[in-house]
Amino acid sequence: MASTxxxxxxxxxxxxxxxxxxxxxxxxxQRHSIFSKYDEGIxxxxxxxxxxTPEPIANKIAKQVATAPASKTALIDAxxxxxxxxxxxxLSGRWKxxxxxxxxxxxxxxxxxxxxxxxxxxxxxxxxxxxxxVLKTRLKATGKNAVLFASPPWGGPSYTxxxxxxxxxxxxxxxxxxxxAYSKVTNDFVLYLPRTSDVRQLAKYHKNxxxxxxxxxxxxxxxxxALCVFYGSFQLDEK
Numbered sequence: 411m412a413s414t415x416x417x418x419x420x421x422x423x424x425x426x427x428x429x430x431x432x433x434x435x436x437x438x439x440q441r442h443s444i445f446s447k448y449d450e451g452i453x454x455x456x457x458x459x460x461x462x463t464p465e466p467i468a469n470k471i472a473k474q475v476a477t478a479p480a481s482k483t484a485l486i487d488a489x490x491x492x493x494x495x496x497x498x499x500x501l502s503g504r505w506k507x508x509x510x511x512x513x514x515x516x517x518x519x520x521x522x523x524x525x526x527x528x529x530x531x532x533x534x535x536x537x538x539x540x541x542x543x544v545l546k547t548r549l550k551a552t553g554k555n556a557v558l559f560a561s562p563p564w565g566g567p568s569y570t571x572x573x574x575x576x577x578x579x580x581x582x583x584x585x586x587x588x589x590x591a592y593s594k595v596t597n598d599f600v601l602y603l604p605r606t607s608d609v610r611q612l613a614k615y616h617k618n619x620x621x622x623x624x625x626x627x628x629x630x631x632x633x634x635x636a637l638c639v640f641y642g643s644f645q646l647d648e649k
Contacts, residue, residue, distance in 0.1 A: 415523065417453045420516045434459050443630065444494070450527050453520040458492040463561060463602065464635065465494065467628045471559075471602070471638060472498035474626070477645040478557045478598050486549060487511065488541040488560035488592075493521030495561060495602075500530035508534045509549060509556075511541040545595050553595035557642075561602035562588060575606040589615050589641075598642030605634040612639045 417423055424430040430438055437459040441448040444464050454462070463471070472495070475485070483506040487496040490510035500508055512518040518538050525531035537544055541560075545553065565581035577585035580603075592599045603612075609625055616623040624640040640646065 415451070417523075418516065418519060421453050421455055421520055423451055423453055431456060440464070445524065445527075447527050451523075452527060453523045454492050455514075455516050455520060458517055458520060461561070461563070462492045463494040464630060465498070466630065467635060468494045468498035469501075470628065471495065471600070472502045472504075474638070474640070474644065474646055475499070475557055475559060475600055476502050476504040479643050482555060482557045482596075482598055483507065484509065484552050484556040486545075486552070486556050486558045486595075488545075488558055489562050490521050490536075491517055491561065493524040495559060496521065496534055497525050497528045497530055499559070500525065500533040501528065507552070509537060509552070510534050511537045511539065511544050511549075513538065513540050542591050545591065549595075556596050556598075558592050558596050558599040559602070560588060560592065560599065564604050569604045569606070572606055574608050575604050577603070577607055577611050580604075585611060585615075593641070596642070598644070600641070600644075601639050603637055603639065605636050607637060607639075615641065 424438055427435055427438065434456060444462055445452045446465050485499050485505040486509045487499065488511055490496050490512040496508060496510040499505060510521060512521060515538055518536060522531055522536055525534055537548065562583050569575050588601060605627060612625060613623055624644060624646050625637055627634050627637045629635060
């Protein structure tokens with residue numbers, strides 16, 4: 411059902427190219443790949459267009475993350491953004507609890523609203539705040555039963571200047587920072603990173619020599635969009 415709610419200031423549902431900033435135009439033309447229900451009233455901030463995971467990729471990731479051990483019954487989306495991934499996690503039906511953490515209130519408003527468009531908003535606990543503080547406080551006790559998914563900021567478009575992206579330069583949180591923070595919370599976590607990320611750096615953090623480290627590239631329309639690295643026990647061979 412199309413939403414009739416009006417977006418708050420700084421949040422938009424663009425309906426034509428005449429309305430939108432020029433730098434967003436190419437993303438707007440892909441809007442139905444980003445959210446298949448875009449025309450039903452999807453909200454985005456201008457910045458969110460650059461970071462939201464396209465729906466087909468989000469659905470694939472949700473299926474793969476669901477292969478975590480059955481003892482993991484909660485899912486934490488550490489950078490929920492406009493909701494692309496957390497909506498897919500909720501639609502999967504795999505998780506007893508889902509937590510979406512986002513520090514920007516306008517972006518969080520988009521995520522909540524977009525989840526309503528997809529009919530899953532009530533399946534998600536919404537938390538406004540810095541995820542690193544939230545993991546130490548409100549979600550401290552949840553971590554042992556959780557899988558953590560993180561699509562962190564990549565530091566703007568400058569990462570595209572690298573043939574092989576050195577993840578120590580990722581801003582504002584580099585790979586070391588992310589790994590140190592998340593590995594204290596759970597053994598099972600997934601990072602969504604630039605497609606050119608240095609896989610040798612990712613491999614350095616792999617602690618289990620008896621199991622392979624799963625790194626998966628995601629493509630749309632014949633081109634690679636991003637990759638995920640799966641730290642922990644995920645059964646991905648058939649996914």
